[in-house]
Amino acid sequence: MGESIFGPSKDKRKVLIKNRNILQTTYIPDQLPHRENEVRIIVEIITPSLYKSKPSNILITGKTGTGKTAVINYIGKELKKEDPDEENCSFIYVNCEIVDNPYGILFNISNQIIKDHNNRIPFTGWSLDKVYDTIIKYIDEKEKILIVVLDEIDRIQQKNGDDIFYFLTTMNEVLKNSKISIIGVTNNAKFMELLSPKIKSRLGEEKVVFPPYQREQLQDILKKRAELAFDPDIIEDGVIPYCAAISAQDSGDARKALDLLRVSAEIAERNGDSTVTEAHVNSARSRIELDAVVEVIRTLPPQSKIVLMSVIKNHEKKEKDIAVITGDVYTVYKEICNILEYSSLKEKRVADLISELDMLGIIHARVKSFGRNGRTREIELNINKDIIDFVMKDEIFEPLSKYKVTKQTKLL
DNA sequence: CGTCCACTGGAATCAAGGGTCT
């Protein structure tokens, strides 16, 4: 038998994680420590659905990683246990981060209810009215309560206004035998303020706020998961408190804490170490940050990459204390498009792309008035040298290797 | 104090690409 190229790597690698699933963020544990209170409140509100009467709509808010999604899915699972054949109520979960347009939402909801394949709603092609009518008809026949969870609900609002909420909340006025109640989930505390008053009062009949986890609570959560995922003595003593402390410091995010632990263990595995130490946590910490940004940039559409590149080029050339502004970015942007033989977008669109990059946290762009010199955005980079290098290495920029910003841009 | 710059921010509109329905 020949030597496998995987041989050395396999020899070196020790399996430290006994059960990988448990450390994934999608895993729903059987119990959610320190969220008993929230579970109880929500369960109390939606219990009527088991008796075919409509629960109030709920709006759940809380920062990322405070267990909102976990709690709601957990409750969904338990609800299904109480009513296995969905005689009285159905629980429907839609993640609006993934489907964020009205048609998509209705499509998603309907096809979780409609079981027979012939009556399914096509994923595009119909008018919204038709989809709406079909759903209404279908669920009214079922004579039951529908609990629709809209996770990351602020995403829809952001892109499409509140038309869809109007659709959804007025369904009850048309429905005779069934009712629908909505659970909105968001990490944007100001989400409510963006809604029209009518929708606001409907959607927010009940409100539940998830507080961030405290350090001890995070520690507890991690410990419970670690017991399931690892054999004893794999994780060194200080590691879990350390992970908890780090995550508690920045906003009590349990997802981050879990990621930290998982990545630490993965790094240890790859190194061939037999335990997970605080040193691993430290390297995990920077790895996670780096990976996240790199991933965002890698998947950027080409035009956004070019805009980002022109921001970078502007900063390379810029003189001390002189701001890079939208106009500068646009002139360089056009030159780059020329060299790359890409068609260039108009000013407005590029300005919008700049805003998007800002929202992704890759750049800082805040509006500032320069008096006589107008009012525009002052643009700064928010990524470090390594990541800039990564951007430069992107294959679409190949023809750019010799290029330097030569033209004097406006403010220089 | 008023002017006036270089945009911003929002809305309306268009074009292309995914479809269904008759």
Added chain:
DNA sequence: AGACCCTTGATTCCAGTGGACG
């Protein structure tokens, strides 16, 4: 085949604006 529908990305239009300068 032709009429419609929805979404996305881009363009066009336009009123509005913070503050340095005169």
